[in-house]
Amino acid sequence: MIAWRELHIKQRQFILLLSLIIGIFAAIAASLLKSSIHFIQSLLTESFSKENVNYWYLVFPAIGILLASLFVRYVVKDDISHGVTRILYAISQRKSILKLHNIWTSLVGSSITIGFGGSVGAEAPIVLTGSAIGSNLGKFFKLDQKTLMLLIGCGAAGAIGGIFKAPIAGLVFTLEVLMLDMTLTSIVPLLISSVTATAMSYIFSGNAFVFKFNVIEGFSVERIPFLIILGIVCGLVSLYFTRGINKIEQFFRRFKNPYSKLAIGGVMLSLLIFLFPPLYGEGYNTINALLIGNVDSVLDRSFFLGLGDSPWIIVVYLVLIIVFKIFATAATNGAGGVGGIFAPSLFMGALTGFVVADVFNLLGFPVPNENFALAGMSGLMSGVMHAPLTGIFLIAELTGGYNLFMTLIIVSTVSYLTIILFEPHSLYAMRLAQKGELLTHHKDKAVLTLLKMENVIETDLTELAPEMTLGELVKIISHSRRNIFPVVNPDTKVLMGVVLLDEVRNIMFRPELYNRFTVKKLMISPPATINQNLPMEKVMEIFEDTGAWNLPVVDDHKKYIGYVSKSKIFSSYRHVLVHFSDE
Numbered sequence: 001m002i003a004w005r006e007l008h009i010k011q012r013q014f015i016l017l018l019s020l021i022i023g024i025f026a027a028i029a030a031s032l033l034k035s036s037i038h039f040i041q042s043l044l045t046e047s048f049s050k051e052n053v054n055y056w057y058l059v060f061p062a063i064g065i066l067l068a069s070l071f072v073r074y075v076v077k078d079d080i081s082h083g084v085t086r087i088l089y090a091i092s093q094r095k096s097i098l099k100l101h102n103i104w105t106s107l108v109g110s111s112i113t114i115g116f117g118g119s120v121g122a123e124a125p126i127v128l129t130g131s132a133i134g135s136n137l138g139k140f141f142k143l144d145q146k147t148l149m150l151l152i153g154c155g156a157a158g159a160i161g162g163i164f165k166a167p168i169a170g171l172v173f174t175l176e177v178l179m180l181d182m183t184l185t186s187i188v189p190l191l192i193s194s195v196t197a198t199a200m201s202y203i204f205s206g207n208a209f210v211f212k213f214n215v216i217e218g219f220s221v222e223r224i225p226f227l228i229i230l231g232i233v234c235g236l237v238s239l240y241f242t243r244g245i246n247k248i249e250q251f252f253r254r255f256k257n258p259y260s261k262l263a264i265g266g267v268m269l270s271l272l273i274f275l276f277p278p279l280y281g282e283g284y285n286t287i288n289a290l291l292i293g294n295v296d297s298v299l300d301r302s303f304f305l306g307l308g309d310s311p312w313i314i315v316v317y318l319v320l321i322i323v324f325k326i327f328a329t330a331a332t333n334g335a336g337g338v339g340g341i342f343a344p345s346l347f348m349g350a351l352t353g354f355v356v357a358d359v360f361n362l363l364g365f366p367v368p369n370e371n372f373a374l375a376g377m378s379g380l381m382s383g384v385m386h387a388p389l390t391g392i393f394l395i396a397e398l399t400g401g402y403n404l405f406m407t408l409i410i411v412s413t414v415s416y417l418t419i420i421l422f423e424p425h426s427l428y429a430m431r432l433a434q435k436g437e438l439l440t441h442h443k444d445k446a447v448l449t450l451l452k453m454e455n456v457i458e459t460d461l462t463e464l465a466p467e468m469t470l471g472e473l474v475k476i477i478s479h480s481r482r483n484i485f486p487v488v489n490p491d492t493k494v495l496m497g498v499v500l501l502d503e504v505r506n507i508m509f510r511p512e513l514y515n516r517f518t519v520k521k522l523m524i525s526p527p528a529t530i531n532q533n534l535p536m537e538k539v540m541e542i543f544e545d546t547g548a549w550n551l552p553v554v555d556d557h558k559k560y561i562g563y564v565s566k567s568k569i570f571s572s573y574r575h576v577l578v579h580f581s582d583e
Contacts, residue, residue: 002141002142005141011147012185014141015147015150015151015189016188016189016192018134018137018138018141018151018154018189019151019154019188019189019190019192019193019196020192020193020196021137022130022133022134022137022151022154022155022158022193023154023157023158023161023162023192023193023194023195023196023197023200024196024197024200025130025133025158026126026129026130026133026155026158026159026161026162026193026197027158027161027162027196027197027198027199027200027201027204028200029103029107029126029129029130029133029159029162030126030130030159030162030163030197030201031162031200031201031204031205032107033107033110033111033122033125033126033129033163034122034163034205036107036111036115037110037111037114037115037122037281037282039115040111040112040114040115040116041114041115041117041281044056044060044115044116044117045280054277055274057117057270057273057274057277057280058270058271058274059270060116060117060270061116061117061118061119061266061269061270061273061280061332062262062266062267062269062270063116064112064113064114064115064116064117064118064337065113065116065118065262065265065266065269065332065335065336065337066262066266066336067112067116068109068110068112068113068118068336068337068338069258069262069335069336069337071105071108071109071112072105072109072336072338073258073336075105076101076105076109078099078101078105080102080105080106080109080125080128080338081333081337081338082124082333082340082428083106083124083125083126083127083128083340084124084127084128084177084178084340084428085428086098086102086128087127087128087131087152087156087178088178088428090131090135090152091149091152091178095145095148096135096138096145096148096149096151096152097135097139097148098128098131098132098135098136098152099132100132100136102128102129102131102132103129103132103133103136104129106125106126106128106129106132106338107125107126107129109125109337109338110122110125110126110338110339110340112338113332113337113338113339114281114282114339115281117269117273117280117281118269118281118332118337118339119269119272119273119279119280119281119283119325119328119329119331119332119344120282120329120332120333120337120338120339120340120341120343120344121282121339121340121341121342121343121344121346122163122282122339122340122342122343123159123160123163123164123340123342123343124339124340124341124342125338125339125340126159126162126163127155127156127159127160127340129155129159130154130155130156130157130158130159130162130197131152131153131155131156131159132155133155134148134151134152134153134154134155134156134158134193135148135151135152135155137151138151150186150189150190151189152178153174153178153186153189153190154189154190154192154193155193156170156173156174156178157170157171157173157174157190157191157193157194157197158170158193158194158196158197159197160173160174160194160394161193161194161195161196161197161198161201162197162198162200162201163201164210164394164397164398165198165201165202165209165210165397165398166198166393166394166397166398167191167194167195167197167198167397168194168393168397169390169393169394169397169398170190170193170194170197170198171187171190171191171194172387172389172390172393173387173390173394174190175187175190175389176385176386176387176388176389176390177385177386177387177390177426177428209398209399209400210284210398210399211284211287211288211291211398211399212288212291212292212399213291213292213370213374213399213400213401214292217368217371218403218404219403219404219405219406219407223367223407224410226360226365226367227375227407227410227411227414228410228414229356230352230353230356230357230372230375230376230379230411230414231379231410231411231412231413231414231415231417231418232414232415232418233352233356233379234349234352234353234376234379234380234382234383234411234414234415234418235379235383235414235415235416235417235418235419236418236419237322237348237349237352237380237383238345238379238380238382238383238384238415238418238419239383239418239419239422239423240326241326241341241344241345241348241380241383241384241427242383242384242419242423242426242427243423244326244327244330245326245329245330245341245427246427248326248327248330248331248334249330249333249334251334252264252265252330252331252334252335253334258336261334261335261336262335262336264331264335265331265332265334265335265336265337266331266335268327268328268331268335269328269331269332269335272324272327272328272331273328275302275303276302276317276320276321276324277300277302278298278302278321279321279324279325279328282343282347283343283344283346283347284343284347286298286347286350286351287346287347287350287373287377290350290351290354290369290370290373291350291370291373291374291399292370293369293370295314295354295369298314298317298318299314299317302317311358311362312362314358315355315358315359315362318351318354318355318358319355321351322348322351322352322355325344325347325348325351326344326348329341329344341384341427341428342381345380345381345384345385346377346380346381348380349376349377349378349379349380349381350373350374350376350377351373351376352376352379352380353372353373353374353375353376353377353379353411354369354372354373354376356372356376357369357371357372357373371404371407374395374399374401374404374407374408375395375404375407375408375410375411376411377391377395378391378392378394378395378408378411378412378415379391379411379412379414379415380415381394381395381412382411382412382413382415382416383415383416383418383419384419384426384427385426385427385428386416386419386420386423386425386426387426388412388413388415388416391408391412391415391416392405392408392409392412395408396408453532453533453534453536453539453553453564454532456564456565456568456569457532457553457561457562457563457564458562458563458564458565458568459561459562459563460482461482461484461485461486461562461563462476462480462482462485463485463486463487463488463560464476464485464486464487464488464499464519464523465487465488465490465519466487466489466496466518466519466520466523467518467519467520468518468519469514469515469517469518469519470504470507470508470513470514470515470516470517470518470519470522471511471514471515473485473499473504473508473519473522474508474514477501477504477508483500483501483502484498484499484500484501484550484563485498485499485500485501486498486552486560486563487499487519487520487523488560492559493559493560494557494558494559494560495526495529495552495554495558495559495560496520496523497523497524497525497526498523498524498525498526498552499519499522499523499524500524503522503524504522526548526551526552527546527547527548527551528542528545528546528548528551529551529552529553529554529558530542530551530552530553530554530564531553531554531555531556532553532554532555532561533556536569539564539569540569543566543569548566549565549566549567550563550564550565550566551563551564
């Protein structure tokens, strides 16, 4: 099949064909995931009373996390959490290769987690599924790394287009969040996948928008100051979301026993959902209620129902939900559930926008709550994901609120500018950026990320023992083509120092000194040593700080491995740059 394809279909046309196929399969996967989640939720909660507190909320979420955790541990036997981070890692560190099981395991895990009430989103799992479809199709046809990267992007664009019916958002999400540095010719396959998946989604579920929204009042210039304030608030809430999720997940990582994580996370999640029922599942019912002005329904099944008619009660209730949403989301993932932060950011954004509008109204500044809830969704998404274009286009396409484009642009831009002052990376990219494993739009950093230490280490240098005499050293120098000689302890293999040819040149032709000097006396310390696990960006910083052209490489125990030279890095850098810039 591969040989026939190479003979009869040109590479460019074949990529366009694959992007179409990827879009179809991504839409099917998105439809399956949404249907599974809604089926489980309906089965469990259909009989719940709206007026009374329901104690099943104390049970269902913990059961869901338990089932998902057991599925991941005993069936998948691999980490499938943080779907978008997995994709970024595959692009940066795994030559754009995603494992075959990622096509279906995220669907099963997230269906169970969210269906039983896990307070996470289904979007990151479906993006991982779509990207895995693209990666494995490309791998099957033996395509190169650059093309695999493009097909991963096609899968992500198709997944967003399929689950949200948002083709433009699918495209810009791939460019902004996955940080693929695409040319115009590369964008066409992304568009094909995204549009195809969206069209399939319309076929499966009709023409209705994901969220119901009617523009009651259009954009007004007089409200720009209020929108700027909303943007700043969204940026600060995004910062709280980003840092809070990160800190809580670090707390869960301290527990090595999975059952300890499950117990703590399950109890935390169940209690939060029992006290604040809108935290159950994705929260899209709550978003719909706010967008159509039916805020009273948000109080259903909660202790706040019937506490009074004061509008400040609703404000306090919604603020508490915003505060505790990150605990519910982090507890779901930290305890072993499978889900993403896409839906939680939309959920918190809608609540943030509604609360800000409510406060303005209570203070005597009339603004439309529904418009602000919509803009808040855009602002939170822009801040959390560092993706203002995704926030703008996604919310417009999700709701049909195209008449409020200026509102969305102002809030999204201000939110992004606010969080960028505090956090240079999105929550998705933060974990990889801290390890130097993130591929970005910055050309130099991107190429250095793609360079691997094992490809630039030179091991042809002759090792010296510290007790060798100058005479023995001269014999070694006479047969060597290098002018650097690492001195290594013969027993522990620990690097002790280096001997430079320039340092011994003045005495190497004096035979009377051959037995007087030993290597231990002649060696010097290198300007610095490089750990083999350091990212290439840090390696180049060390070269710049020391001014050296050659530096020794050691492992975590200071054992000598080899040498790395700046010239070898430059040569490899040029090779990678040419490869990924070639169109």
